Amino acid sequence: MRIGIDARVMSLRAGGIGRYTLEMVKSMAAQAKANSHEFILYPGKDTEILALPENWKYSKRKLTSRGILRSLFYSYIAGKDRLDAFYSADYLGPVLPLPCKTVITIHDLIPIVYPGITRFQHRLVGNYLLPHTMRNAAAIISVSMATKKDILKYTRVPEDKVKVIYEGKNPSFYPRAQDDRSIHDVRSHYGIGEDRYLLSLGVWDPKKNVRNIIKAFAETIRRFEGRCILVIAGSTGKNNWALEQLINELHIQDKVLFTGFIQDEHLPLLMSGARAFCFPSLYEGFGLPVLEAMACGCPVITSNVSSLPEVAGNAALLVDPNDVGQISQAMERLLKDDELYNDLKARGISQAEKFSWNHSAAELLELLVSTNQ
Numbered sequence: 001m002r003i004g005i006d007a008r009v010m011s012l013r014a015g016g017i018g019r020y021t022l023e024m025v026k027s028m029a030a031q032a033k034a035n036s037h038e039f040i041l042y043p044g045k046d047t048e049i050l051a052l053p054e055n056w057k058y059s060k061r062k063l064t065s066r067g068i069l070r071s072l073f074y075s076y077i078a079g080k081d082r083l084d085a086f087y088s089a090d091y092l093g094p095v096l097p098l099p100c101k102t103v104i105t106i107h108d109l110i111p112i113v114y115p116g117i118t119r120f121q122h123r124l125v126g127n128y129l130l131p132h133t134m135r136n137a138a139a140i141i142s143v144s145m146a147t148k149k150d151i152l153k154y155t156r157v158p159e160d161k162v163k164v165i166y167e168g169k170n171p172s173f174y175p176r177a178q179d180d181r182s183i184h185d186v187r188s189h190y191g192i193g194e195d196r197y198l199l200s201l202g203v204w205d206p207k208k209n210v211r212n213i214i215k216a217f218a219e220t221i222r223r224f225e226g227r228c229i230l231v232i233a234g235s236t237g238k239n240n241w242a243l244e245q246l247i248n249e250l251h252i253q254d255k256v257l258f259t260g261f262i263q264d265e266h267l268p269l270l271m272s273g274a275r276a277f278c279f280p281s282l283y284e285g286f287g288l289p290v291l292e293a294m295a296c297g298c299p300v301i302t303s304n305v306s307s308l309p310e311v312a313g314n315a316a317l318l319v320d321p322n323d324v325g326q327i328s329q330a331m332e333r334l335l336k337d338d339e340l341y342n343d344l345k346a347r348g349i350s351q352a353e354k355f356s357w358n359h360s361a362a363e364l365l366e367l368l369v370s371t372n373q
Helices: 016-029 032-036 067-080 120-136 145-154 181-189 210-223 240-249 264-273 288-295 308-312 324-336 338-352 357-370
Strands: 002-007 038-043 056-058 085-088 101-106 139-142 162-164 196-201 228-233 256-260 276-279 300-303 317-319
Touching: 002 016, 002 067, 016 288, 016 357, 032 357, 067 085, 067 120, 085 357, 101 120, 101 357, 139 145, 139 357, 145 162, 181 264, 196 210, 196 264, 196 324, 210 228, 210 240, 210 276, 210 324, 228 264, 264 288, 276 288, 276 324, 288 300, 288 308, 288 338, 300 308, 300 324, 308 317, 317 324, 324 338
Parallel strands: 002 038, 002 085, 038 056, 085 101, 101 139, 139 162, 196 228, 196 276, 228 256, 276 300, 300 317
Antiparallel strands: none
């Protein structure tokens, strides 16, 4: 078979979907079953070029970043390159039917479920174009059971068309000893110092709930006698001034550190060095950072909503993301209770072992080569 893959955002710098596509392609290329098929990757301007087997090629037909134009262009390239199957993990796949099998991944339905935190154009795509993409697909991959339930609730897609395939963990996320020199170096690089720290991600994204994390931390350090800081990692957005204003109002300026963009190789080290990873997100299609933190042996505080309980299992402290008091109590427990810290550390490592990119890629490949329209 000749299989086309949308590789426009296949890059670590492109966020969650970019990382997902990169991991899936690398793992699928390593499958023995993939050797009997031909793969064509359709790049964008920032696509990461991987060293892949000879039966994997990069097309000279580049995909535009304009979603609607791209979704229409898929039909052209599928016919022109005589594809037998086409796969896209980008948010908007083919709006028009393709002359080949189509498999897509739906990561979440945020524009539909949380319209208030998404831009108008994303709400337009989610409500009017995405349903066409899902109807045209031979198979839909959902990254969690929670996302599958959202798909069935908000669209008219038959249940048997939707298959849950979880995300996996990269081998670079593994436990390190606290005295590991690399952890010391990365702490120094971001100016963290030697105090205990709680780690959070996703400054620019409203659904990451950073405001409530900051409020909860302010409550926690009023009760905690030891030294501790809150490290907020990730690129800052236009609303960062509002977070800084909140920090000033709470008088914790010397207790909160914004790192800015985190180099990918540094994230496992930051997670390994943290006392806890705080991720009480309002909504996640999967919640890959929770899995990555657990794999590093970092105890996790996360939400009791959407997909996060699926990923965390019994290996994290689950809280109501809208309850600052609950988040604060979880922080305080992990700062004070070494027995709880060690228990969640061990549980998290064990839970993370249940998720594998190789297993996920094998399931995706099976869908591509066997699914009928």
